[in-house]
Each structure stands twice: as C-alpha cells, then as structure tokens.
Amino acid sequence: MWYGRVALRRLQRIAVAPLSVGSSLTRAAQREMSSLPRVYITRQIPPEGLRILRESGQVQFDIWDSDDVPVPRKELLKKVKGVDGLVCVLTEKIDAELLDAAGPNLKVLSTMSVGFDHLSLEELKKRRIRVGYTPDVLTDAVAELTVALLLTTSRRLVEATHEAKTGGWGTWRTLWLCGYELANSTVGILGLGRIGVAIAERLKPFKVKKFIYTDVAPRPELARMIDAEYVSMDELARQSDFLAVCCALTPETKEICNKDLFSKMKNTSIFINTSRGGVVHQEDLYEALSSGQIAGAGLDVTVPEPLPTSHPLFTLKNCVILPHIASASYTTRNAMSALAANNLLLGLKGEPMIKELKL
Amino acid sequence: MHTAHKIMKVFVTRRIPQEGMKILSQSGVCKVSLWDSDEPVPREELLKGVAGAHGLLCLLSDKIDTEVLHAAGPNLKVISTLSVGFDHMAMDEIKKRGVRVGYTPDVLTDATAELTVALLLATARRLPEGVLEVKNGGWSTWKPLWLCGYGLLGSTVGVIGLGRIGMAIARRLKPFGVKRLLYSGRTAKSYASDVEGEYVPLDTLLSECDFVVVSCALTPETQGLCNKAFFSKMKNNAVFINTSRGAVVNQEDLYQALTTGQIACAGLDVTTPEPLPTDHPLLTLKNCVVLPHIGSATYSTRGIMAELSANNLLAGLQGTDMPSELKF
Numbered sequence: 001m002w003y004g005r006v007a008l009r010r011l012q013r014i015a016v017a018p019l020s021v022g023s024s025l026t027r028a029a030q031r032e033m034s035s036l037p038r039v040y041i042t043r044q045i046p047p048e049g050l051r052i053l054r055e056s057g058q059v060q061f062d063i064w065d066s067d068d069v070p071v072p073r074k075e076l077l078k079k080v081k082g083v084d085g086l087v088c089v090l091t092e093k094i095d096a097e098l099l100d101a102a103g104p105n106l107k108v109l110s111t112m113s114v115g116f117d118h119l120s121l122e123e124l125k126k127r128r129i130r131v132g133y134t135p136d137v138l139t140d141a142v143a144e145l146t147v148a149l150l151l152t153t154s155r156r157l158v159e160a161t162h163e164a165k166t167g168g169w170g171t172w173r174t175l176w177l178c179g180y181e182l183a184n185s186t187v188g189i190l191g192l193g194r195i196g197v198a199i200a201e202r203l204k205p206f207k208v209k210k211f212i213y214t215d216v217a218p219r220p221e222l223a224r225m226i227d228a229e230y231v232s233m234d235e236l237a238r239q240s241d242f243l244a245v246c247c248a249l250t251p252e253t254k255e256i257c258n259k260d261l262f263s264k265m266k267n268t269s270i271f272i273n274t275s276r277g278g279v280v281h282q283e284d285l286y287e288a289l290s291s292g293q294i295a296g297a298g299l300d301v302t303v304p305e306p307l308p309t310s311h312p313l314f315t316l317k318n319c320v321i322l323p324h325i326a327s328a329s330y331t332t333r334n335a336m337s338a339l340a341a342n343n344l345l346l347g348l349k350g351e352p353m354i355k356e357l358k359l
Numbered sequence: 360m361h362t363a364h365k366i367m368k369v370f371v372t373r374r375i376p377q378e379g380m381k382i383l384s385q386s387g388v389c390k391v392s393l394w395d396s397d398e399p400v401p402r403e404e405l406l407k408g409v410a411g412a413h414g415l416l417c418l419l420s421d422k423i424d425t426e427v428l429h430a431a432g433p434n435l436k437v438i439s440t441l442s443v444g445f446d447h448m449a450m451d452e453i454k455k456r457g458v459r460v461g462y463t464p465d466v467l468t469d470a471t472a473e474l475t476v477a478l479l480l481a482t483a484r485r486l487p488e489g490v491l492e493v494k495n496g497g498w499s500t501w502k503p504l505w506l507c508g509y510g511l512l513g514s515t516v517g518v519i520g521l522g523r524i525g526m527a528i529a530r531r532l533k534p535f536g537v538k539r540l541l542y543s544g545r546t547a548k549s550y551a552s553d554v555e556g557e558y559v560p561l562d563t564l565l566s567e568c569d570f571v572v573v574s575c576a577l578t579p580e581t582q583g584l585c586n587k588a589f590f591s592k593m594k595n596n597a598v599f600i601n602t603s604r605g606a607v608v609n610q611e612d613l614y615q616a617l618t619t620g621q622i623a624c625a626g627l628d629v630t631t632p633e634p635l636p637t638d639h640p641l642l643t644l645k646n647c648v649v650l651p652h653i654g655s656a657t658y659s660t661r662g663i664m665a666e667l668s669a670n671n672l673l674a675g676l677q678g679t680d681m682p683s684e685l686k687f
Contacts, residue, residue, distance in 0.1 A: 043503060044503070045503055046503050046504060067502055067503055067504055067505075068499070068502055068505075069499070069500075070500050089501065089503065090501055091500050091501050112503070140510065140512045140535075140536055141510055141512070144480065144484065144510055144511060144512070144535055145480075145484055147480065147535075148477070148480035148481055148484050148486060149486070151473065151476065151477035151480060151481070152477060152480075152481050152486050155473070155474055155477045155653070155656070155657075156653075157477060157478070157481050157486070157487070157648075157650065158486075158487065158490055160650045160651055160653055161487050161648060161649065161650060163651055164634070164635065164642065164649045164650060164651045165637060165642050165649075166637065167634075167637045168651075169633075169634035169635070169651035170398065170634060171398070171399045171420040171633065171634065172418060172419055172420045172633065172652055173373075173397050173398075174373060174374070174375055174376060174397070174418070174441070174661055174665070175376065175397075175658075175661060176397070176653075176656065177651070177653050177656050178656045178657055178658045178661060179653075179656060179657050179658075180657060180658070181469065181470055181473060181657040181658075181659055181660065182473060183469045183470075183473070183659075184659075201534045202534045202535055204534065205530045205531045205533065205534060206469070206473055206476075206531055207469060305498075305500065305501065306493070306496075306498035306499060306500065307493065307498070309493075309494060309495070309496050314493075314494060320486075320490060321490065321493050321494075322486065322489040322490060322493065323489055323492055323493050323497075323498035323505075323506065324501055325484070325485070325489055325505075325506045325507075325508075328484070328505070328506050328507045328508060329484070329507055329508055329509065329510035329512075330504075330507045330508075330509070330510075331510060331512070331513070332510065333503055333504060333507060337503070
C-alpha cells in the first residue's frame with residue numbers, strides 16, 4: 001500500500017495529466033516531461049489553483065501538502081533548489097537566503113496574497129525575478145470583514161454573545177450593552193487604496209456623515225469615488241468616530257498607530273486594523289484602551305501572528321481580535337489560488353502576468 | 360379664563376434615559392411615580408403603581424393586559440411604550456377603553472438595521488468562532504481554508520417583511536455586491552424599487568436565497584412562520600437571520616436545521632423566551648450566534664426613544680397630537 005502511494009506521488013510530480021498506474025512513458029514523452037519548468041508550492045493552496053496548474057501541462061510541481069502547517073524552513077530551503085517557479089503564501093520569508101538556495105533558475109515568484117512584506121523586494125529585483133500577487137480578487141472579502149469587525153466592535157457583539165451564554169442576560173434593559181452608531185458619524189481611513197474605498201462604499205448607507213482620509217499624498221481619483229476629504233494625520237485622529245487602518249506595511253508606516261495617534265482620538269472612537277499588525281504599537285494600544293482614551297478596537301492582524309494567548313490585549317472587553325481571516329471566504333480564497341496559479345504560468349512563459357508587482 | 364391645571368398621575372415602569380425623565384419632570388403636567396430600577400417592575404408593584412394613573416410609560420417586557428388595565432382604572436388616557444413592537448399590549452382591550460397609545464417607530468430603525476447587518480456579517484464570516492479560537496490557542500498560523508465563511512458578493516438576499524427596518528437593512532446590504540434582492544410579505548411595496556427589490560412568494564425566496572433575513576412584525580399570521588417546512592426549502596449554504604421577534608421562529612425546528620446541515624448558520628437577536636436559558640441547545644452550536652436583544656442598543660437611539668416616549672405620553676395626557684401615535 002505504502003509503496004503504491006509513494007510511486008503515485010512520484011508520478012504526480014513529473015506528470016501533469018492523470019496517468020493510469022502501470023502504463024509506461026515513451027522516451028520522447030519522458031524527455032519532454034523532464035524539461036518542463038519545475039515549480040515548488042509551499043502550501044496546499046485551495047483547489048482551483050492546483051487544478052489550473054495540473055491541467056496546464058506546462059509545469060511539474062512539488063508541494064508541501066498541508067493546509068494547516070507551514071513548510072518548515074529547512075525543508076523549504078531544500079525543496080527550492082533549482083526551481084524555475086515558486087508559489088508561496090504569506091508565512092514564508094522570501095529573502096536572500098532562500099533565493100540563494102533556489103539558485104539562478106528561479107524566474108517567477110507568485111504569492112497568494114496582496115501583502116508583500118514577507119518578500120525582500122530588493123533581492124528579487126537584483127535577481128530579475130518577476131513577482132505575481134493577488135490584489136483586487138480579495139478586496140471585497142477584506143472590505144466585508146473589516147466592516148464586520150467594525151460593527152462587531154462598535155455594537156459589542158462579543159460581549160453580548162458572552163452574556164447570552166453565561167447568564168448575564170436578564171430582561172430588556174434600556175442602557176445595557178449600548179454601543180456607538182455609524183449614523184451621523186465621521187469615518188476616517190488611514191491609507192486610501194482599493195480596500196479603503198471598498199470599505200467606505202459599504203459604510204455609506206449606514207448614514208455616515210463624513211469620510212476623511214490621510215495618506216502620503218492626496219488620492220483624488222479614489223477620494224472622489226467616496227466623497228472623502230484629505231486631512232492630516234492629526235486631524236484624522238481628532239475627527240474620526242471610526243478609524244480604519246488600510247495602509248500597506250512599509251518602513252514609513254511601521255508603528256504609525258501609537259501613543260501620539262491614540263492620545264488625539266475621541267474617547268468614544270472605535271479603532272479598526274485589518275492591514276498589517278506592524279502598523280500598530282500594541283503596548284500603546286493597550287494603554288489607550290484600558291485608560292478609556294479610545295472606546296474600542298478591532299484587530300484582524302497582530303504582531304506576532306498568532307498572538308500568544310497570554311497577551312494583555314486579551315484581557316480587555318473592548319478589544320476584539322480575529323485570527324487574520326479578512327480574505328477568508330470560500331470564493332475569495334479559491335480566486336486567489338487561481339490567480340496565483342495563472343500569474344505563475346504566465347510568468348514562466350515570459351508573458352505579462354494578470355497581476356504583477358512592479359519592483 | 361384658565362381652569363385649574365390638574366396635575367396628572369404617571370407611572371413609569373423602569374428607569375429610562377435622562378433625556379426622557381427630564382422631559383416628564385420639567386413638564387409641569389404630571390407627577391411621576393417611577394420604578395427606579397434597571398430591572399423589570401415585579402407584577403405586584405406594577406398593579407399597585409398603575410392604580411389611578413392617567414398615563415403609563417412602559418417597556419416591551421411589561422405585559423399590559425386586562426389585569427393591568429383594570430388595576431389602572433378609568434383615569435387611564437394614554438400608554439406610551441419605549442419600543443416599536445407592541446405585541447406586549449392587549450390592543451383590543453386598550454381600544455375598548457378608548458386609551459391612546461404612543462410608540463417609537465423610525466427613531467430606532469437605523470440602530471436596528473445596523474445591528475441586523477452586524478449580526479449577519481458576524482454569523483456569515485464566523486467572527487465569534489474566530490474570537491474564540493484566538494483566545495483558546497486555536498490560532499497557529501495563516502491557513503488558506505481555515506475559518507472560511509460565506510461572502511455577500513454575488514449573492515441573493517431575501518428579506519421577509521420589507522417594512523421600515525427591512526428596507527433599511529436592504530439598503531445597507533446592497534453595496535456588499537449583492538446580486539439579487541428578493542422580498543416577501545402581504546403586499547408588494549412601491550419603495551422596493553429603491554433597492555431593486557423583487558417581490559416573490561415566500562417559497563421562491565427560500566429556495567433561491569443565500570441569506571434570509573426576517574424583519575416582519577409578530578402577528579398571528581407570522582407566529583411560528585420559520586418552522587421545519589420553512590427550513591427544508593432553504594439552501595444548505597444559507598445564512599438565516601432573525602431580529603424581529605422570537606416567536607416567529609420555531610426554535611426546535613431551527614436547531615434541527617442547523618445540526619443536520621439543512622442550513623449553514625443562523626444569527627438571532629430575539630428568542631423565546633427572553634432571556635434564553637443558558638442551557639438551551641441553540642447556545643451550544645458553533646453555527647448559531649445568539650444576541651440578547653440589543654437591536655436598538657445605542658446610546659443615541661435609546662436617548663431619542665426616551666425623549667419620544669416622554670413626548671408621546673405628555674401629548675396623550677393633554678389631548679394633543681402625539682409625535683408617534685399608534686393607529687389601531
């Protein structure tokens with residue numbers, strides 16, 4: 001049984017079309033197959049992407065066949081030796097060490113994510129490796145989850161479900177579990193990109209009075225779509241009843257949400273981060289929440305991930321923490337998988353990718 | 360010529376937000392007797408407190424039935440409820456006695472629609488599960504298919520009861536990329552075109568919708584509407600949300616539907632009874648989110664509701680037009 005399985009996996013690696021066990025390949029077919037570009041996939045990506053790669057007939061691939069556990073570093077460094085293409089997820093650090101281990105054949109890196117802070121862009125550029133990523137296909141799911149998290153935080157759903165389960169629910173009371181409403185509020189966006197716009201579009205019918213944003217520079221085309229006013233970081237803090245962080249993590253945005261920001265915010269305000277954990281100074285956030293400097297916070301991203309269960313933020317009733325599930329809808333994860341696969345195949349053929357990261 | 364202004368007696372069944380109390384106490388029209396607690400007035404106290412009252416300000420947890428009306432006596436001119444629902448009041452008996460009724464529609468529409476969408480999103484995107492996994496150490500690293508939920512993009516949404524609140528819910532769901540919005544009820548609504556709503560029979564709604572939101576009033580017709588037959592017609596990936604009244608749902612049938620995979624998940628802000636006992640089977644399900652009736656629970660809305668109910672009450676006492684009178 002075991003032997004049969006191993007043999008099958010070997011076939012799976014070198015062949016793309018399903019072969020019936022026992023049939024032999026012609027010499028020509030063998031020669032052709034062994035010259036197919038070699039690809040390593042660092043995780044069991046959702047079915048759509050794997051199907052596209054398998055049915056393309058253009059690559060031979062090996063895969064770390066787990067959905068659950070990331071590939072260990074040592075294994076990864078071994079497996080990338082000599083590959084032409086690499087498909088990864090955001091848990092793998094693609095740095096000089098890895099790229100050296102891969103060697104000069106590596107032409108294309110395809111990440112199944114929109115964030116690229118796990119990639120050493122300079123090293124990739126140096127080696128002229130093309131990079132594909134997955135913006136846009138996950139914009140809707142991320143915007144949806146951000147709004148879900150905002151509402152869960154502002155309307156105290158976690159506290160409420162807990163009360164319902166543990167006997168805190170008496171009869172209807174007039175001020176119990178009251179939250180803060182979006183109607184007549186000012187919503188501020190830190191970093192106005194695709195996702196920021198999509199969030200604002202979803203918040204509009206809740207009768208938000210005003211949208212404001214800050215960014216390295218004004219973004220008039222995007223701002224026009226949501227009728228948002230460009231303000232300074234200070235004004236964003238002062239005016240926002242709800243502040244959503246939507247910027248990329250860069251050296252400039254690292255820990256930009258810190259004591260300085262929180263001290264200027266309203267004590268009835270709600271702070272939401274679904275971008276990257278590194279944008280927030282977590283100790284400062286803890287201080288702001290526990291001292292009542294801001295009313296509540298919702299985080300889908302932290303430092304590190306996972307956040308250790310002993311972290312002080314977990315002791316706060318007014319802090320909601322999710323395990324980085326912003327793009328976690330079945331359709332979206334499959335779309336990301338498919339896009340990553342297609343980016344890879346196009347890159348290997350020397351053609352323009354569907355979504356290529358400009359280095 | 361001014362007649363002596365009689366100070367009328369008012370009984371208020373609960374501590375209400377200051378915005379409302381101030382209006383009553385500063386009116387110079389009534390003397391307020393208050394059950395000064397956050398907890399419901401016990402039945403005995405209620406019957407005592409209403410004796411001889413001209414006006415009664417109550418909450419939805421107070422049963423205003425024949426016994427209460429009888430205890431109040433012939434002075435009673437107005438009942439003002441701090442709610443939009445009135446299923447806690449014996450309307451026939453109230454009408455018989457010529458008593459006017461004030462309630463609080465519209466002012467809580469936004470808060471309730473907002474909470475309904477919050478509940479729908481939290482249920483469909485599995486937020487409570489996510490929060491629990493994070494606290495219990497279930498979160499290891501990013502995984503492609505872990506905690507995946509159902510998105511609104513490209514979906515078909517159904518609203519049962521497209522009234523003020525149903526319409527407000529529909530408006531808030533649209534920009535999430537909903538492909539089709541269906542609704543059912545006694546009649547088609549002309550304003551449904553604002554959200555491109557399609558009026559369909561209930562069975563059609565159930566068989567085609569990925570999200571089913573119940574937003575109708577509780578009446579003899581809607582009591583127990585969501586039962587075995589109802590759930591059996593739904594899609595097995597469907598998300599069921601009820602923020603109307605608990606009695607619209609047959610809870611045993613819902614439990615069956617959730618545990619057999621007949622529907623994917625459910626979110627409830629209202630139950631039978633309220634509170635739901637902590638050992639109720641629905642509270643054990645990962646795919647059922649139960650909230651303790653917080654639909655209108657925002658500081659601003661509760662303050663406005665209190666003001667409105669106070670003003671309704673004063674108008675009823677003085678025989679003038681109420682800001683929000685219940686026509687029945």
